[in-house]
Each structure stands twice: as C-alpha cells, then as structure tokens.
Amino acid sequence: MEQAWLIPAIPAAAFVVLLIAGPYLPRRGDWLSIAAIGASFVLFFPVLFDLVDAINADHEGFVGGVKSWEWISFPGFEIDLGFFVDEITIVMLVVVSFVALMVQIYSVSYMHGDPRYGWYFAVMSLFAASMLTLVLADNLLLMYAAWEGVGFCSFLLIGFWWEKRSAAEAAKKAFVTTRIGDVGFLIGIIMLWREAGTFNIQEIIHFAENGGYDSTYLTAAVLFLFMGAIGKSGQFPLHVWLPDAMEGPTPVSALIHAATMVVAGVYMVARMLPVFVAADAVALDVVTVLGLVTVLMSATMGLAATDIKRVIAYSTLNSLGFMFVALGSQSVTAAMLYLFVHGFFKSLLFLGAGAVIHATEKQDVNELGGLAGKMPVTTLTFLLGVGAMVGIIPLSGFWAKDEVLTVTDSEQSVAIFALVLISVFITALYMTRLFILTFLFEPKDRHAADHAHEGGPLLTVPLILLAIPTVIGGLVVFDSVGEALGFPGGFGQFVWLEEPEKYKFHADIAVMSSAVAVAGVVTGWIAWQGKAELATRVRNAMSPVATLLSRRYYIDDIYQWGINNIVLGVSTIISWFDRVIVNDTGVDGSAGLSYFAGYEIKFTETGRLPNYALGIAAGVVIIGVLLLVFEVKI
Amino acid sequence: MIPINNFLVLSSVLFSIGMYGVLARRNAVLILMSVELMLQAVSINFITFAAYLDPENFTGIIFAVFVIVIAAAEVGLALAIVLRLFRNRQTANVDEADLMKW
Amino acid sequence: MTYEEVIFYFVAALVIAGALGVVVAKNIIHSALFLILALMAVAALFILLAAEFLAIVQVMVYGGAVTILILFAMMLTRVRDLPAPRDGAQKPFAALAAIAFGITSTIAVTSTQFPGESDKINVIAFDSVSDALFTVWALPFEIASLVLIVALMGAIILARGEEGE
Amino acid sequence: MTGTNLDWELLAPEFIIAGWALAVVLLDLFWGRLGKEPLGYVAAIGPLAAAGVSLIWVDDTRNFGGLIDINDYTTLFRVFFGLIGGFACIASARYVRQGLLHPGEYYALILMTVIGATGMAAARELLTAYISLELLSFSLYVLTSYAKFDLRSNEGGLKYMLLGAFSSAFLLYGIGLMYGVTQTTHYDGIGEVLSGYTEDIEFAMYLGLALIIGGLGFKVAAVPFHMYTPDAYEGAPLPVTALISAISKAAAFALMLKLFVQAFIPLIDDWRYFVAGIAVATMALGNLVAIQQSNIKRLLAYSSIGQVGYLLLGIAALSPESASALVLHMVGYVTTNLAAFVAIIVFYNWSGREEIHEFRGLAERAPYLALSLTIALFSLAGMPLFAGFATKFILFQAAAQEDLLWLAGIAAFFSFVSLYYYLVIIREMYLGQPDETTRFPTPWLEYAALTVLVAGVFFVGLYPKPLFDAVEDSTDSIFPPAAEAQSVTQP
C-alpha cells in the first residue's frame, strides 16, 4: 500500500527511457509503454485490497497518507510530495489504469506505421504518469502539477499530427483554454493555503469543516478552484476546446478527452466537495448551473455535428455537465458513479469510432453509413456504448444516470430536474442519429464502405474488453454486488460525502427517464431512418436554429472575434504604445532633447572673439554683482 | 591730500573703458590697446594700495612693475600673432577670423 | 581742494579722455595717439602716488617700446589701406557690461573702508624697491625674464617671414 | 622680509628644465643634423630628469623666499608636470618633423610650460603665481599659433592670446582688490585676514573674489569663460592641444586649489554655491555641445570642458577629503586624456586626418591603437577598470560628503551623457568599414609611450592606493595644520 507511488512512477520511468532510448528499442518501445501501464494496472489491485481491508476493519472510513516526501520546506512554507488513497481515488484509479491499458493496446494497431510511433507511446506514458499522479496526489499543489502535466500531454497529443494546420491550432486552443481555467485553479489553491497554511487536501478539508475560513473568502476560493474544473472538464464557457481536440488520434480522444483527463475536473471537485459544501450555497449553485448549461448546450450541438468524433465529444461534454449537476447536488456518489461508467462506455465509443475511421478513413457521418455488416464487432460494441450513453436499462449508463436524476430530484428545483430530463431526450436523439448515420442503411460513400473491414484483434479485443464494464459496470450500485466483491456494500456505501448512500431504486424516476430515453431513440429512428427525410425537413424548416447549432451557438466565433479584436487588438496597441510612445517618444525623445539642447547651445560658440570676450565680461560682472547682492551683510 | 577713493574710482573707470574697448572694437590691435588700458587700471590700483596702505612691504609696487613688464611682453607677442593673421588673410579684423565655430 | 587734488583731477581727466579716445576714435592711428596720451597721464598719476620709479618705467616701456611697437604693427598691417573696421552689433552690450562693471566696482571700492586707510601717500624709496626686487622678489623676477624670453622667441618665430612667403 | 631664505638649490628641477630648454635650442641651432624627430626625444629627457630630481624633497616642508613651497604638493606636481612635459615632447616628435618649423624653440616652449605650471602649483603667493601663470600662458599662446601657415592655428592663437590677456586683466584687478583689503599677496596672510573679516572690507573683498574666480575660471575653461577653448584646441597643432588640455588645466587647478584652501577657505560658504553653479553650467554645456562635434580635437575640447565641471566639484566641496579627491581625479583624467591624445596623434601622423568619421575602421587597420583609444575614451566616460571610474567615484563621493549630493548627482548624470559621444567615436572605429585596408605601421616609441599611459590608466583604475596616498600627503601639506587636525578626527 505504501508503494502506491509506484503506480505513476512506472509509466514515468517508461517515459524517460522511451525519450532517451526510444528510437533504438525494438518496435520503438511500444511494449515498454504498455508493460508500464499494465504494471500500474496490476498494482492497482493490491492497493484496492489494502483499502478494502482497511475499510472492513474500521467502518469509520479510511483516511491515510501513503507516502510523502518533503519537497520544499522552510519556516512558514512547506510543500510535500505525497500520495494518498481513498475510495474516490480508487474509483478514478481503476478507470484511468484500465482505460489507459486498453487504449494503448488498441493504439499498437491503430497507430501502426506512423512516423512518430515511438513518440506517441512515450507521450502516452507521460500522460499515464501524470494522470495517475493527479489521481493519487495528497495535496493540491501536486495535483496542480499533474493537472498541468496532463494538460501538456493533451497539447502534445492533440497536436500529434502537427503538420496539419488545424491540429496545431486545436492543440494551441486546448492548451490555452484550459490554462485560463488553471489561472483560477492556482489562485484558489493559494487562497486555500493562505488561511490553512497547508496544501494537503485532507487538512484543508478538515480546516474548512471546522470553520477555519471566512465563508465569503471560502466561496471565492472554491469558485476559483472550480474555474480549473471548468477549463479542464470543458464546462461552459470554456468548453470550446474539447470538440476541436478531436484533431488528435482517436485513441488519444478515447483516453484523454473522454475517460480520464477531462474528468479530472469532476474528480477534483469531488475531492474538494466538503470544502464546497462549507462555502456559501452559491458555490454549488454555480457548479449546478454551469453543468446544466453545458449539458443542454452540448446536447443540442451534438444534434447538428457531423463529425463522428465531434458528436462523441459533445456527448462527453454532455456527460461531464451531468457529473457537475450531480456534484452541485452534493452527491459524490452520483458523480463518481457516472464518472466510473462513463470512462468505460465513452472510451468504447471513441475506440469504436476510431475503428470506423481506421477502416474507412472518413469521419464525417454524412460520408459513412452501412457499416454494420462489414464491421460487426465494432457495430455491436458501439451500439452498447450508445445504449449506455442513452441510458438503456440495464446498461451501466442507466444506473449512473438514474443516480444523477435521483439526487437532482431530491436536491434541486423541479425546473432543473426538468431540464436534465430534457437533455436525456436530446442525448438519446443524437446518439441514435450518430449510430444510424454511421452504421445503418445505405452507405453515402460506397467506395469507402466497400473497403471497410474489421480491424485486427488488437483493435477489437480492447473494444470487447471495454464493452464488458460498459454492460455490467452499473451493477456496482447494488450492495450485493459490492459485498460479493469484498466491499462493504454497493457504490454508495463505498463513495459518499457525508453518509453512505444506500442504493434505492426509484421506480418513478427510472420509468420517467427510460421513457424519455426511449422516446428519444424512437424519434431519432423516425427522423434519420433511410434517407433521413424527416430530419432534413426539420432542418430546412428550422434552418436558423440548425445554423445556430452547427455554428456552436457562435461561441467559438465570439471568442475568436474577441481574441482577434480585443486581445490581439490590445496587444497591438500596447506594442505600438511601447514602440512609439515609450521608446520613440520617451526614450529616444529624451535623448533627442539632449541632442537638441546641445545643438542649440553650440551656437553660443560663434567663433567671434568679441562675443567670447563679452561672455567672459558678463560672467565676471554677474558673479560679482550676485556675490555682492547675496553675500554682503548690510 | 587726495583721498584714496579718487585713485580707485579712476582706476575702475579706466578699467571699464578698456573693457568697453575690448568688447566693442573689432580691430585686433585696438583690442590689444584696450587691454593695455585695463592693465593700466590694474597698475594704478596696485600702486595706490601700496602707497596708501602698505608702505612697509610695498608689494603693490613690485606687482605693478611686473604687470607693466608682462603687459609689454604681451603686446609684443600679440602683435606678432596679429601680424601673422594679417599675412595669412590680409585682415586684422577679429570678426573675420571665425573659421572655427560651433 | 588741495593743489594735489587739482593736479589729480587734471591728470585723471587726461587719462579718461585718452582712454575714451582710444576706444571711440574712428581712425586707428588716432587711437594709438590717444593711447600715448593716456599712458603718459597714468605715468603722471604714478608720480602723484610718489612712485617715481614706476613712472619712469611706464614712460620707458610704454612711451617708448609699446607704442612704437603698436605703430610699427599698424604700418606693417597697412591698416590705412583697409576699410575702417565697423564696430558690430555688440556695442550696446559692450556698453552695458562696461557700465555695469564700472558702477559695481565703483560702489565696491567706495563702500569699502580699507584697513589702515590713511590719506597719506607714503613715499617708497627707490633703493628699497630695487632691494626688494632683487632679494625678496628675485624669483618672480627670474620667471619674468623667462616670460620675456618666451615672448621674444614667440614674436620672432611668428612674425618672421619664411621662405616662400 | 628679513631673514628670507633664498636656497636656490631648492629650485634645481626648474633650473634643469630651463637649462635643458636652452640646450635644446642651441642643439637645434648648431647641430641641425640631429633632425627634428630625435630632438624631441632629447628634449623629453629634461623634464623627466627634473621630475626625478624633484623626488629629493619628498616629505620635506620648506619654502623658497616665502614665495614657493617645497612640500609634497609641489613635489607631486613637479613630478606630474615633468612627466606631462616629457610625454608631450615624445608625442610631438614625429608630428613636428612632419609639419612644424623651428623645432628647437618648440621644445623649449614646452619645457617652459612645465616651469610655469610648476610655479603655479608651488607658489604660496599671488605674484609668483601670476607670473608663473603668464609664463605658462605665453608659451601656450606661441605653441598654439605654431603652425604658422595654418589659418586655424593662427586664429586659435589669436583668440587664446587676446582673451587670455583680457581675462588676466580681470584676474589682476581682482588680485589688486584683494591686496587692497589684506595688504598682502601671500595666501596664508590673505586667509588670516579673511578669517576675521569685518563689514568694512566686504565690498572690495567680494568683488575681488568674483574677479579672481572669473580670471581663474578662464584658465581652467569654466563656463562662461570657456569659449576660447574649443577654438584653441582645434587650431593648435595636435600635440599642443594635448599639452593645453593636460598641463594648463592641471596647473590652473593646482593653483586654484591651493589658493582657495589657504586664502579663501574662510569665505567658503559665500563662494561655494557660485562655484557649484559654474560647475553645473560647465559640465552641462561641455557635455551637451560635445555631442554635436565632428572634429575629434574639438570634441575633446568640449569633453575637457565637461571634465572641468567635475573638477570644480572638488573646489565647491572644498575639504581635505575633496581636495585629495580632486587632485586624484585630475591626475587620472590628465593621464587618460594624454593617452587619448597620443593615440590621436599617432593616427594623425599617419593619416593626416582628425574628423571623427575618418576614424572609420581603425580597429582593423591598427587594432592596438583603436584599443588604446577605446580604453582612454571609456576611462574619460568614467567606466570601471580604468582610471575614470575610481577617481570620479571618489571625487563625487567627496562632494556628496560635503552636502553637495545634488551636485554629485548632476555630475554623474552628465558623465553619463558624455558616454554617448565617446561611444560614437568607438562606433566609428569598430563598426565602420575602413576606406583602405592597409595596416598602419607601428611607431614603436609612440606606442611605448601610449602603453605607459594606458598602463597608468589601468593602474589608477585598479589600484589607486599608492597614488591616492601620495595625493593625500600632498594635499595635506597645503592645508593649514588646524584643518589637518580636524580632518584627522573626521572618519
């Protein structure tokens, strides 16, 4: 258990080896990267068992440091690098290590033949190391460090094919946008530190729960903290980078932009939720509202998107919003449950999409279709993923969505609940659309469809392995399942905020949501079946709305306009100011003034002797007169 | 008895006249003559002070001797330079010697 | 007013007249002649001050050497052939400076009570002057001789015509 | 003045120089075969020997006839002026061969300036000081106009001479008034009277003071008495320009310092701010106008005016500390300036050019020359490693000690301004493309002199302790014992 630090350390070591020796290793070292993440995944189990043992031994809950090193220390300031494992960590840990393993295995085939194949695995290792550090960090600073680390890996991987201009731009956009959120995150961290005197998460929580912070101050601090989550987890208004991030290789999208990195924000808020609770209510309201806005916005945008990966990206945003709504409702259980299952089914969807792209080299749904027959495994697993996303019982997504709806119903107003329900409908609608357009009916591009075929086992096995938790993952809500696995109970018994949440099946909500979801699926089927005549008609009838959606509510355009005209405008003005006013006027001007003064004064030197003599005489007379006037004491 | 101030005032007037001459005239020789007037004023001053106030050491007298000597030498040397100027540019007018300025 | 004073004012008038003549005369030869007048008058003043030795020096050095030198120089520079040099625009400033200095210095000397001031002009013996000059002041005397040598050397070098002139 | 000691042997160095001057003239006259150039090197022996001989009186305190002090102050300046004279002769040699007539007299006049300058520094009495000053000035008038057929030399000499006479008249009038109120021309006598002055003598005293400041201001080239300087510098033959900038300025300051310390220090509160004002005007004008110059001699003339402003700082802040700082800076400055001039002379001898833009590419044609000149210019600008930094720092600090921090600040500012025009020259040398690429020949003797001077610049800049000790001994010797005792108690 104390060796939990090995979990991130192994991939980190792999990264260093790959970076230095990668080009000289057989197969450019992909096996090393996979072996490293595999080792991490394996190491997850002893950690889990230790934790479970600890919980079983003491039902008061488990709180404990695993290992920590002093990094910086002087009186008044200490930073330790420490690792910490609790139930929330475990949930995240399993998602990260498992999905990472799957994705890396998948990548061996997917990335085969890429000129930067070795580099890809090196960065993947670095990402794994950073992400695992983020998960295990016992203090906010280390978390922040890892947070930036994953952001940087994301930058590198989005821009993996940097020869494409769009990839380069997307990488930049992603990095910069998340950094904006990180501004707030860092401010929040320092604000929390300032009063508590520590970066340790548990100590801060303890401090906050004991009322150590002034509540307004704390509210401000947690809202800043939340900014980090907004950036990282793509919440409105910083969601713009995630769809563009699909420029990266698809396995990357699956790992980073679906299962792991983007949920870091959720994870962080979940970790810090006691602090959020201790702050004014407005803090959690902000979380809820922004989550909800994101949910609705992304769901509607998903309706209009045509790129297969972008649609899934919108669905990711959608899911993330869902998690924040759960967190806003003070339910760690619901949020983490959703996070848990989402990691599996979303990466499944991405990998499925990747398989499609791999097979057809197309990713616009308008050019796909009719692949069901050619790629049965992909189609089937993809369908499972879609089902989970839509929330079809008994797939994992259903249970998680049900938890979220339940807490929303109990904690939030009816309006919010209704809006969430509407989003469920829209989700069902566009997921159905996606599936239909991609796999069913006539291929739009026959040539591509003809050449499509199922990938090798390295592609399909991960799909299948991911499909398993997608199907059954949700069952962890049941106490009996949990107990069977050796846990004290179901998910709610395992991960909770104030007291264990025993899973109760709310039939009314389940029925309601299932009905809405099915309605969505059916509507979608009707609209997009065959030649999608209904959908086309609706689109034509509501073309302004369609345009609005396909232009992503113009938010990107507004930002772009703002950057071009305001930020760069200010920058241009300042550069101009710097050169013309500060430098040419202020600096050169004062130099010029001296120069000019010298130029004027030099004409006193007329070259004529009598003038010189006059100078001497005047000087003497003036000194004499002044001396007499000032010094003679009469 | 002549009050000491008579001599001193005369000297200062003479000095001022000489000064005017230096400042107002353009001919090098005239300027030189004006300087001589100033030096005469200086001599008067020295001798006056020596005669009225310092009969034991009479430094002023000695000083006046040297002033006269130096003044004479000055005239000689300055005229040589003026002559040189005239040879080189056919003028003794100091205004026109403004090759170097600024 | 004692007779000495009368003589003083007379001589002083000559000095001033001569000096003014030097600085205002249009013709440079006239200026030179006025200079002689002024110098001789000053020599007379020296006699009034009981400094006969200096009066003699004055007459010999100035009346003899200096004025002759000046006249020679004027002839050599053929001042007659040249247009009369105009007095430039600086004249008012020159007058201003001179008057300012005159007033200042006059006020200064008249407002001053020189220590040990007496109306008596002390006669300083010829021989004591020469004694002092060759004993106490021997060093300045030596240096003055160097000054004269330098002036002489300089005058010769600068004034003498060179080959090709 | 009974019992006056006239120990003529005390004046041995001056006799040596005077005799040597005569010998040089005669040598030139009777042994023309020696040639113009070697004559310069021969002439240099005189002042150098005199400098050596004067070391006999180190730590001695005697005087000659009450007129001349033979103490450390005198010894310092004897050595200093002797060295300047020697270097001037060496630096002149080639130049004289190329462009001047009458070499014997030329060197004799240089030697005369050394005597005059020494007299100014050594005098403890105004008459001697005045006569020495005239000896120096007369020699320089002649030397300035020495290039007989050069209109500029002629013009410079004329201006220098006539204005010099004019300002001498002011100086003399001032001395006369001072004599009137004190009945003595001895510095210490004047100081004694002034320290207990009454209202009776105030008017004449202050007017005399103003006139003396004016007269000496001309000799040191302080604004507004400076105007002849650029013309005289530009007109004079190059080695003479070097000599004027070095010896005339140093001697005038030596005189001024001693006079002010011994005679006028009781009135320090009265004249301090006038001198400070003149100092400000001087450094402002000198440095600002120097930026505008295109002729290197004229530029150095203005830069030397600027330097005078700094030196006046030491007078304005008169105290035992600032006096030694003043002399230290003066020595450093003169050494540096001589180095700069020697470099320029070498350049001129070879190329016959003296415009700044004509220094283009010197670094490629004569690297050592360019390097030396660069070092000298940086030192003039007050950059470290070189003399200028250390001595300026000490001088300005000395002024700041006397509540003249603002003045020190202004001085530092203008010293910064001066960097600009020095850099302009350096830029020409290192950045410009030379018109021709031929290398300069190496004039060994001049380079040796230059090396000695540059070494001096480094020495003063890096280890000023010996020099500063010597300077302090010398300035201590001019301060009245009371002031000296006071200075000991001060930290």
Place this chain on the structure above:
Amino acid sequence: MEYVLLSLIVIPIACAVLFVLVPSHYPQVTRYIALTGGLAMFTLSAVVFFVYEFNGGSGLRYDLQWDWLEDVGFLGDHGISFFLAVDGIAAPLVLLNGIVILAGVFVSWNITHRPKDFFVLLFLLVSGVYGVFISQDLFFFFFWYEVAVLPMYLLIAVWGASSDFGTFTRTKEYGAMKLTMMLVAGSVLIFVGIFATFTEAGLGTFDMTELRAVTYSEDFQKWCFPFFMVGFGVLAGMWPLHTWSPDGHVAAPTAVSMLHAGVLMKLGAFGILRVGIQILPDGAEFWSPVLMTVGVTGALYGATSALTQRDLKYMVGYSSVSHMGFVLMGLASMNTIGVTGSVLQMFAHGVMTALMFTNVGAVYDQAHLRDMTKFGGIARVMPRHAAFFTIAGLSSLGLPGLAGFVAEFHIFVGLFQAGYWWAGAAGILAAALTTTYITRMIARAYFGPLNERWEGLKEMRIGEQAAAALLIAGILFMGLWPAPFVDRITDTVQTIPGIG
C-alpha cells in the same frame, strides 16, 4: 574555498588576457581557451553552489577581504575593500552564471568575425557579472556592475544584426547605443544612491555588511530607496524603462543575448535586493506598493506585447520584460516566500531565456530570418530544436516540473501572503498570457505544414545542442528538485530585516 570566489573573477579576466595574447590567426586556440575557461567557471560555480554551508548567522560564506583603499580621504579602515563572499542569494546566481557562460561558449563556437575580440569582451562581461554577485563591498559591487555593462556596446554593435521590420527599422548600432545609454543612465541613479548611503552612514566604509548594520532614519530611507529601485530597475527591465531590452536582444548576437537576458538583467533585480532592500529595508517597505505596481504592469504589459510580436527575438525580449516583472513583484512582496520566489525566478528565467535565445540564434544562423509567421513546420527538419524551444517555452509559462513553475509559484504565494491579491491574480493571468504567446509561437513556427523554403534547414549544431542540454539540465534540476535552491536562498533571506 575563498579562493574559489577569487578565481571566479580571475579566470575570465585571465582568459581575456590570454585571448589578447593569442595571435588572431589561431581562432581555434582562442576557442579552446574559451571552452577551458567556460568549463572551469562552470565547475567552480557548481562547487560554490553545492558546497555552500548552512549556518544562518551573518549569511556570508567563504569571505575574502582585502583592503583596497583605506585611511585615505574620507575613507576609514576597510574604506573600500575587495570583499568577496557568497550568501544564499548569490549562490544560485553564481551557478546560473556558470551555466550560461558555458552554454554561451558552446553557442559562440562558430563565430568567425573576430572571434578573439568577441571572447575578450564576453569574458570581461562575465567577470563583471561574477563580481556583482559575490562582492560585499558597495564600491566593487558597483564597479563590477559597470564592468558587466561596459562590453555590451561593442558586443552588440560589432557582432549584432540590424533588422528591418517594414514599418520601422532597428539597427544594431541603435540597439547597442540605447541599451548602453539606458543602463548607464540607471547607474547614475545608483551612483547617487550610493553616495547618499555612504554619507548618511558616516562609517567611512563601503563594506556592505557594515552599511547594513546601520539604522538609517526613515526619511532618508524613503528618499534614497527610489534611487536604487529605479537605477537597478533599468537593468532589471522595469517597466517603463524596459525598452532597451527587446531592441537590444533583437540586435544582439546569440551568446550576448543569452548572457544578457539570462544573467545581466538579473543583476538589476539582484541589486535592488542586495543594495536596496538589504540596506534600506524601511524604504523598501514604503516603496513596495510602487515596485509592485510597476512589476505587475511590466508582467502584464510584456506578456501582452509579446502576443502579437512576429519576430522571435522580440517575443522573447518582451517575455523577459514580463518575467522580470515577476521578479520585481516577488521582491515587492517583502516576505520570505515572495523574495525567495524572486531569486528563484532569476535563476529560472536565466536558464530558460538563455535556452530560448540559443534556439532563436540557431534558427537565425541558418535562415537569417526570425519572423515566426514566415516559418512553419520546421519541427520536421529541426526536431530537437523544436523540442528545446518548447521546453524553454513551457518553463516560461510555468509548467510544473520545470524551473519556471517553482519560481512563479513562490512568487504568487508570497504575493497572496502579503495581501497583494490583485497582484497575485494579475501575475497568474500574465502566466496564462505567456501560455498564449508561447503556444502561438510553437503552433506558428514549428507546427503546421513544412514550408518548402525551409526544407534545407539542418538540425542545430552540436555545440548548440550541448548548450541547450546544459540549460535544460538547469531547468529540470530546479524544476524537479528545488530544495537546494530554496534552502540556500531562504537561509539568507530570512536574515534580512524587514522581510517578514
């Protein structure tokens, strides 16, 4: 051990003398001397840094004091002494200088235009920098300070490059002249401050340890501190006196830019700390809001300006202004964490900006162009170069694990602790702006399709790679294991009165 410090100053000067003596037709000999000297300095710097002993107390180690001028003029015992010592603040900066000069020698390997003169001036500059860091005497502090500034003019004007930006031009002469003049103008103020301090203390000594022990009147501190603040601030690139810096960098040759931005600008901030804050703590306290304001302004202003710069050197130059703004902010926080961060930032910025200039120089040497919009995709032909530049950029934008983060984080924490909320927030925002221009530069110049024009570009020379590797080692060292730095710095900072 004290002779190590002495040799830090002596070695570069000795090398400079050797360069002068080597005939100019043996450039290779010159280079190897430079390399030997660089290695020696690097080694000794590392020794100084690592063998630093902790003892709190006076904060000085390895002191060596030789009287230079004493008991003359206004000077008393130890009036001016050649007093060398390191303390915790100086130790990292000495290391920095060692790293940068060695890297500078590597980078300058291929200088063909008068290499001898170049190395003479470069080493002279280095000796000045060392002198400033280890002098404990105010006179020599200032002495070496000026020595460090002095060679800049020629280094830039002779070996630099003029640029035409279409709407305006910046010649190397202009850049060099402006740089020199502005820096010397700053030293005028320092000059005045030193005079005033010395006079006020009335001890007759320039020994800073003694000057620090004096309690100066509050009024004096208040009027005197700005002289040091602004005077040193010029060299620290303090807004609005920073314009010499970008223009100077644009004109300067690579190694000079490296030393200049990497080390020389630190002298300014170091001076504010060493002279300003340590001697006049009350004055610093009084003026800290002003210092804070200009620091924040500089940080934001520099970052914003860098956003639209197309010239790589301008971008790096403005980023230096921005980062030096952080340094000033840290100093102005007047608490241990902030000041520690400030010193850390000096080191971090030093290695990072030197690395950036190494890279810019490498590409400029081949392409003779620095306009990033004209490049594109050159990561393909110069992958290592791209990687190095990216690392520098990441450090600059404060990516954890690299030096920049450690430093900036300390500064921000210090600011928040001191109650400068707005400044802390603005600083973090400036770091975000840094991200923007760094990624923009990377996306523009290195990513995207390869412009055919640049297909002929080759990877950086081996010397440049060595330099980059060395600098990256510095970045990683501090980024991953900052404790040695922090321990040394706080060892001294905590003893400074007035710093809470």
